[in-house]
Amino acid sequence: MAEKNIPISEDDLHPINQLNTKQKEVFDIIFNNAMSDVGGAFFPDGPGGTGKSFLYKVLLAHIRSRGFIALIVASTGIASSGFLEGQTAPSRFKIPIDGGPGSKCQISFQSSEAELIRNFKIIIWDEAPMADKSATVSLK
Numbered sequence: 001m002a003e004k005n006i007p008i009s010e011d012d013l014h015p016i017n018q019l020n021t022k023q024k025e026v027f028d029i030i031f032n033n034a035m036s037d038v039g040g041a042f043f044p045d046g047p048g049g050t051g052k053s054f055l056y057k058v059l060l061a062h063i064r065s066r067g068f069i070a071l072i073v074a075s076t077g078i079a080s081s082g083f084l085e086g087q088t089a090p091s092r093f094k095i096p097i098d099g100g101p102g103s104k105c106q107i108s109f110q111s112s113e114a115e116l117i118r119n120f121k122i123i124i125w126d127e128a129p130m131a132d133k134s135a136t137v138s139l140k
């Protein structure tokens with residue numbers, strides 16, 4: 001499973017030392033939650049340019065460097081391309097593009113996507129509130 005063996009360098013890990021107080025607070029909450037398998041959903045919020053993507057990259061690096069699967073998706077290809085192994089949510093989770101209320105991800109139980117979803121530590125969905133509601137509901 002390629003997502004389990006994403007090479008992480010010191011350059012990916014080191015920016016944890018640059019996190020500001022708020023970023024570090026959010027990092028600690030999400031990282032500790034993921035590592036302890038408590039489960040939950042978090043919505044880091046802030047105006048553009050306040051360091052959400054920066055924080056996500058640090059989170060991804062520190063979870064992946066421990067051999068765990070951390071997925072990052074965004075609603076658009078441009079947004080997802082800013083992240084290592086980023087993908088659009090519809091592509092990653094086989095979300096029907098024209099799906100309305102009640103639509104479901106087209107993932108079969110034995111597919112590689114299902115295997116990923118069974119094994120992930122964290123899914124980061126950048127700007128999830130911007131996504132169509134039916135897309136996030138279909139993943140649930």
Ligand SMILES: Nc1ncnc2c1ncn2[C@@H]1O[C@H](COP(=O)(O)OP(=O)(O)OP(=O)(O)O)[C@@H](O)[C@H]1O
Nearest residue numbers: 018019020023046047048049050051052053054055
């Ligand atoms: N703690 C930090 N130390 C150094 N640079 C930082 C830090 N946090 C953010 N930056 C830098 O600030 C810029 C904006 O950060 P970032 O892209 O993460 O913001 P954002 O909240 O994701 O913005 P948007 O919502 O517009 O995508 C980037 O160049 C990023 O590298």
